[in-house]
Amino acid sequence: MLIQGELPTKLIKFIFGRGEYAATKSEVNHIGIAFLLPFPVAFIVGLIVGFIFQSTNAILVVSLLELASIIGIYFWAKTILKNSAKRIKIDAAQAS
Numbered sequence: 521m522l523i524q525g526e527l528p529t530k531l532i533k534f535i536f537g538r539g540e541y542a543a544t545k546s547e548v549n550h551i552g553i554a555f556l557l558p559f560p561v562a563f564i565v566g567l568i569v570g571f572i573f574q575s576t577n578a579i580l581v582v583s584l585l586e587l588a589s590i591i592g593i594y595f596w597a598k599t600i601l602k603n604s605a606k607r608i609k610i611d612a613a614q615a616s
Contacts, residue, residue, distance in 0.1 A: 532601065535594075541601040551597045558593065562586035 527548050532541050543551070566582035 527601075536598050536601065539602065540605040542605040543601055544604065547600055547604055551600060554593045554597065558586050558589040561589065 527541070527543055529541070533539075562582045562585050565585055566578055569581050570578040
């Protein structure tokens with residue numbers, strides 16, 4: 521749904537909690553792509569860290585990187601959705 525530009529409202533309210541969430545098609549596409557990125561990025565960084573340091577700490581580094589990126593993407597997406605909802609509300613008020 522996110523890649524098609526549709527906002528799954530029930531899922532968004534479950535993930536982000538109560539509130540008004542809206543977004544344009546391009547914003548929804550960006551959020552969908554951002555939610556897909558942590559795993560491949562962590563995989564690639566894990567390979568690089570594993571080759572460079574050749575230690576078991578590579579797993580810890582990759583896990584922390586993936587966790588930090590997921591938390592960062594969560595707050596980024598929530599901010600985008602909240603701001604977009606406000607902007608859409610303002611645009612609708614000005615149109616009427």
